[in-house]
Amino acid sequence: MVTHVITGAGSGIGAAVARRLHARGDELVLHARTARRAEELVAEFTGARTLIGDLAAPDRLSGEFSYQSLPERVDSLLHVAGVVDLGPVGELTPEAWRHQLNVNLLAPVELTRHFLPRLRDAQGHVVFVNSISGLYAGPGWSAYGASKHGLKALADSLRYEEHGSGVRVTSVYPGRTATPMQAKVHQQEGTEYDPEKWIDPESVATTIVMALDLPRDAEVSDLTVWPGR
Structure with missing residues (x-):
């Protein structure tokens, strides 16, 4: 039985993949x-x-997991959960920076470290759902973009480190996608949200499942998904 560990499965892209x-x-x-x-x-x-564990407190995750039953086998670890808090550099507080870095970067670091032995045993797959902001951060996106640029660095380094163990690593960079997070972004930007203008989460899920299902002789390292409308 193939086993997937997924964060962010409650809505948006994570729910579509799940x-x-x-x-x-x-x-x-x-x-x-x-x-x-x-x-x-x-x-x-x-x-x-x-x-169960709080991604906003990554240093406590291992302790929280120690009281729970973990899967013996992990074929894929999918990091989909994320948070966003927009604002100019001159106005974002350390708390806003810390929260985004914790959830978007440090929690994936800790989850990956925790499950890496199981992923090696299964020659599994780690998927980081990043963002276009992981490649370019525009005005107001400094903290979120920094967390996602860091996530790219994590994925790139992990890919080189684990190539010999058979663990595959894929980063997915969706453009604006019709999710609850995108509705929040529009609210923060003060603009009207029309989900029909943006990528359907199911379309991003298609790219993720495609990467997971590739035969063992191939690996997708980076996938960028742009709105087609």
Whole structure:
């Protein structure tokens, strides 16, 4: 049985990927911040297991996991969860920087470190759902962009380090996608949100599942997904 550990499965791209993998019978281990959220995920994805921990406090994740039942096998680790808080450099507080760096970068670092032995055993796959902001950060996107540029560096380094172990590493850089996060971005920008203008999360999920399903003789390192409208 193929087992996937997924963060951010509650909405947007993460939920779209989880639905695809669940529908074909793969085993899911879904991250949740609270026990209540874990119950909601299990109700939506029958048969899935959950892993509870606060991504905003990455230094506590290993301790939280030590009290939970972890999967013996991990075929893929999908980092999809993320947060965004826009603002000029002169106005963003250290708290805003810290929160985005913790959730978007340091939590994936810690989760990857934690599951890497299992990924090596399975010759598994790590997928980092990054952002166009991981390649270019415009005005107001400094903290979010810094966290995503760091995520790119993490993926690139991990890919070289683990090539010999058979672990594949893919970064996906979606443009603006019709998710709850995008609705929040528009609210912060003070602009009207029209989901029809942006990428459907299902389209991004298609690229992720494609990368996961590639035969062992190939690896996709980077995928950029732009709005087609």
